[in-house]
Amino acid sequence: MTSHSEILPALRPVLLAPIFINRTYLQPYSCFILKNPQQKVSWLLLAYSLRAAIESPRWLLMVQNIPYFVYLRADNMPSKASARVTTMISLAIRRLAAPPLPRTIASTKRAPRETIPATPIKVLRTVDAVRKWRKPHVLDHRIVGLVPTMGALHEGHLSLIRAAARESHHVVVSIYVNPAQFGIKEDLASYPVTSLAELDRELADDGGNLGRISAVFAPTTSEMYPSGFPGQEVDSKGSFVVMTPVSELLEGRTRPTFFRGVATVCMKLFNIVQPEKVYFGQKDVQQTVVIRNMVRDFMLPIDVVVGPTSREPDGLALSSRNVYLGKRRRKVATVLNRALRAAEEQYLNGVLDRETILKAANSVAVDTLNEQMALDPHERVKYEVDYISLADPSTMQEVTEVDPKAGGILSGAVKMLPVESPQSGEDLGHSGGPAVRLIDNIVLKPSA
Numbered sequence: 001m002t003s004h005s006e007i008l009p010a011l012r013p014v015l016l017a018p019i020f021i022n023r024t025y026l027q028p029y030s031c032f033i034l035k036n037p038q039q040k041v042s043w044l045l046l047a048y049s050l051r052a053a054i055e056s057p058r059w060l061l062m063v064q065n066i067p068y069f070v071y072l073r074a075d076n077m078p079s080k081a082s083a084r085v086t087t088m089i090s091l092a093i094r095r096l097a098a099p100p101l102p103r104t105i106a107s108t109k110r111a112p113r114e115t116i117p118a119t120p121i122k123v124l125r126t127v128d129a130v131r132k133w134r135k136p137h138v139l140d141h142r143i144v145g146l147v148p149t150m151g152a153l154h155e156g157h158l159s160l161i162r163a164a165a166r167e168s169h170h171v172v173v174s175i176y177v178n179p180a181q182f183g184i185k186e187d188l189a190s191y192p193v194t195s196l197a198e199l200d201r202e203l204a205d206d207g208g209n210l211g212r213i214s215a216v217f218a219p220t221t222s223e224m225y226p227s228g229f230p231g232q233e234v235d236s237k238g239s240f241v242v243m244t245p246v247s248e249l250l251e252g253r254t255r256p257t258f259f260r261g262v263a264t265v266c267m268k269l270f271n272i273v274q275p276e277k278v279y280f281g282q283k284d285v286q287q288t289v290v291i292r293n294m295v296r297d298f299m300l301p302i303d304v305v306v307g308p309t310s311r312e313p314d315g316l317a318l319s320s321r322n323v324y325l326g327k328r329r330r331k332v333a334t335v336l337n338r339a340l341r342a343a344e345e346q347y348l349n350g351v352l353d354r355e356t357i358l359k360a361a362n363s364v365a366v367d368t369l370n371e372q373m374a375l376d377p378h379e380r381v382k383y384e385v386d387y388i389s390l391a392d393p394s395t396m397q398e399v400t401e402v403d404p405k406a407g408g409i410l411s412g413a414v415k416m417l418p419v420e421s422p423q424s425g426e427d428l429g430h431s432g433g434p435a436v437r438l439i440d441n442i443v444l445k446p447s448a
């Protein structure tokens with residue numbers, strides 16, 4: 001055992017050593033663990049202490065109360081602790097791969113910061129706070145991944161955050177319910193917001209990740225619209241990013257200001273956070289096309305990553321809107337996915353012609369509605385099909401035949417109407433079960 005004053009100067013170079021020896025960065029037998037034998041601190045706590053210490057620009061100050069460091073082989077550890085400890089150390093080592101922060105930044109006094117309860121995730125509420133947080137990571141060549149959300153987190157969002165954590169040193173999750181993308185009569189007020197603490201713990205324990213959620217950006221509307229919120233009407237005046245013709249198609253027909261709102265707020269988020277990578281879900285396929293076009297046409301130095309659609313076991317695409325369905329409508333809500341899958345089956349069987357492919361989807365939608373209409377009003381569910389589309393994957397324009405080299409996108413939207421004759425005590429879903437508009441899509445992969 002050695003006193004901390006002797007070992008501290010040596011700790012950083014020694015921890016850096018495995019990075020140069022092995023590009024996987026993880027050499028379990030090279031792990032250093034802090035140990036305080038007098039206080040019998042747990043292995044996990046010790047690993048957390050080490051990680052917190054070396055992640056901090058002021059790590060020397062943070063470890064000053066720990067009296068001893070002991071060098072241990074990881075295979076000497078109790079097996080249960082070993083995996084988690086090794087993971088944490090490996091993350092710490094990866095972070096050391098970048099050059100140390102310049103002295104001026106390292107010695108900057110920090111103001112007390114808001115965090116997500118029980119996590120180290122910072123909550124940043126202003127553009128200025130994000131810029132201050134971002135600056136050292138630019139100098140430090142750290143990859144920042146942004147996951148824009150509206151906060152009602154479900155497994156779909158979590159899968160995007162996981163993907164971001166694999167590829168980015170710092171994940172920023174933005175939580176902003178953007179009023180500009182909701183029409184005046186849409187369901188903005190009832191958007192729920194949930195916590196990230198559990199996911200943070202999971203990411204911390206997974207050695208496959210490059211980073212974790214470093215910050216949540218949760219701005220106010222006055223912060224996002226410094227000249228004042230321009231309004232939600234089609235002819236509202238203000239600074240907008242307009243992506244035509246893609247934003248006029250499909251979803252844009254029913255929601256004429258939707259993609260203008262999405263593109264505008266995403267441009268703002270990209271400019272504020274300056275991510276290297278941004279993560280969007282396949283569930284909102286037209287949104288991904290709008291974002292890809294925007295990045296390309298405005299020369300934004302950003303990689304757009306699209307994560308697959310997360311689904312319930314019966315195929316229903318996860319959506320924050322599903323909580324409004326209630327039990328009766330939830331069962332029938334799979335109709336859209338079933339219809340799209342029937343159409344996909346045609347394509348997988350070699351059919352390329354639009355009429356035949358879409359006929360399969362429309363039959364499922366019509367047959368299901370007929371079955372429902374045969375039931376009593378207190379049992380049945382009614383819905384309206386807004387559209388079922390077969391489109392080109394890069395433009396979302398309808399196609400008369402799938403080009404097997406390009407593939408296609410089957411997409412649709414259905415409006416689940418409020419239930420008739422609700423029974424006493426019936427689960428109608430949140431907010432009394434308003435009409436719920438659901439969307440879904442399937443990618444027809446190129447086959448030639």
Ligand SMILES: Nc1ncnc2c1ncn2[C@@H]1O[C@H](COP(=O)(O)OP(=O)(O)OP(=O)(O)O)[C@@H](O)[C@H]1O
Pocket residue numbers: 148149150151152155156157159160279280281282283284307308309310311317318319320321
């Ligand atoms: N089921 C899903 N699978 C993968 N990604 C998803 C899924 N649902 C949403 N996302 C993605 O999460 C990001 C944030 O979406 P958002 O916060 O609007 O959630 P949402 O569930 O799509 O809400 P809603 O369905 O009410 O529009 C978007 O990129 C969206 O495409």
Ligand SMILES: CC(C)(CO)[C@@H](O)C(=O)[O-]
Pocket residue numbers: 148149150176178181262265266284287
């Ligand atoms: C991308 C987004 C967060 C922009 O407000 C929103 O459209 C969404 O949640 O998909």
Ligand code: BAL
Pocket residue numbers: 181182284
């Ligand atoms: N997931 C897209 C957000 C919206 O429907 O407004």
